[in-house]
Amino acid sequence: MEVLDANESPPTFVMRGGPHGPARFVFLHGMCGHGLGYAQAFQFSAAKRASLIAPQGDVSCGGPFSKWSADVVALDARITRAFRALGDPEPEGEVTIMGMSQGASRAVALARKYPQRYTRLVSMAAPEALKVGDLRSLKGAILMAGERDRQDLQRASARALKATGVPATFMLIPGAGHGAMGPTPERTMGEALDWLWENSKAPP
Secondary structure (H helix, E strand, C coil), rough: CCCCCCCCCCCCEEECCCCCCCEEEEECCCCCEEEHHHHHHHCHHHHHCCCEEEEECCCCECEEECCCCCCCHHHHHHHHHHHHCCCCCCCCCEEEEEECCCHHHHHHHHHHCCCCCCCEEEEEECCCCCCCCCCCCCCCEEEECCCCCCCHHHHHHHHHHHHHCCCEEEECCCCCCCCCCCCCCHHHHHHHHHHHHCCCCCCC
8 A cells, every 4th residue: 555646635545556356445544543554454355356545534633644524525536536546447436435433424425425336335433323224225335343342333234224125234343442443454354345245236
């Protein structure tokens, strides 16, 4: 993982080189977080399936850390530009959108506004629960929370999506508190992505 353009602010971190799978992953960090560390934590599991980008939030928290505004139109445009810059032949194609905490909220917002583009969801420690009828266009979803974090919201979201007809499940992040990916993020995310690939409505 490395910065896409050293002159861009805020930066976007991208997976370069290969091999990597043909799908597209986007990871959105949490409030006052940093995208690079999260993406690096599971980059090898991601590469088995997809290219991965991790844009940095557009509202500074000071230093290298930032959070997200509510402007999902601009965020979608940044994501498209990043895939185009990586040479993706279909930069506006389907994306598996992932997010941690506030980033999970923005991931859901993208899936709501652009349901034909953001077709699979990995939501980690989202601060609100989904309701029955939400995101019915999703092809699959993983709802995750840390072993030492509150889990009720993500469990409720998994139940709501399943009741809506979306293949969905809840998974614990072992040993993790809020905003953390635990001591074995490659294995944790690898298992989550395996489930998503095996249970989606259509092959990713």
